[in-house]
Amino acid sequence: MSKDYSLRTVKVPLSPRERFAQFLQAKGKRMTRQRQLIVDVVFSHHDHFDADELMAHLQGLLRRRELSRPTVYRTLGELTEAGLIRKMVLSGRSVYEHQYGYPRHDHLHCEVCNRLIEFHSPELERLVREAAVQHEFQVNSHRTFVTGICADCQRRESR
Amino acid sequence: MSKDYSLRTVKVPLSPRERFAQFLQAKGKRMTRQRQLIVDVVFSHHDHFDADELMAHLQGLLRRRELSRPTVYRTLGELTEAGLIRKMVLSGRSVYEHQYGYPRHDHLHCEVCNRLIEFHSPELERLVREAAVQHEFQVNSHRTFVTGICADCQRRESR
């Protein structure tokens, strides 16, 4: 079945799990069953989630006692530290989203249905850089958050 | 000493205390000693503060037992609801700033010294409006937060 090809080396982006393994190794930490499961589940679909939702999702995949809440929190912290996910605080609780392999963006937050809508604005980047330059500020990250009512909820409310 | 002038009516902006009184009245609430003290102290100087700092400041002005922590929290909530102050969450705790009579602005947050630096960008306003229009989103408020290292801390760190 297989043919005899000449090979050449190409670089392929690491999967989130591989990237996480790399991060852990660099820190002298270990890739455990729990951390592997969490990184896989977190990156199994693109969505915003909080610790509780993730916990519920994980519980559905395994029998009790195989994964505890503290481990979920600890691992979310490590994934954040590794730059794989991004954390934001939304009305009291922490909400996470993908960062690794995903373009930077900002959010419209509907205060009726609580949904987060992503939007991209390269111009906004530029403005932030300008403001930073004026204040001799060294930017690490930035985030714009717009609060209001989404299209769906506007229709629903106007009835 | 006083002369005999003809008078004409002019509109003058309400003081924060007056504005708060107005808000309270509209809600069937009362202007108490505590609420008056708090609104006065909060607007006595332009600065960012949290509940603890405000509490400490207030304690310095009166004898024990005259103002409790729950009352401070309750009143901060009312001032926020009244649109006199604005609340933001900074590494766990709520931080407040003046909104009434103060132009809207955004923040550079130094993660070394924890200082908040304000910056104004009308262009940023426009971009947010544009993004909102594209998503048929009805904007209520928006906020841009830039994290990094301030000029002072950069110098301090580069030694």
Added chain:
DNA sequence: CTACTTGCAAATCATTTGCAGATGA
């Protein structure tokens, strides 16, 4: 008067931590 307020003590609640037993490299 009397409904709204306050201070107190206790409750919340998401997140974190100490620790003894389990486990990955």
Added chain:
DNA sequence: TCATCTGCAAATGATTTGCAAGTAG
């Protein structure tokens, strides 16, 4: 092997709440 992890139970800490006594209008 043995340092790192995990689950458990308990701690945290900012903020909130129930309630009886105080007070503004």
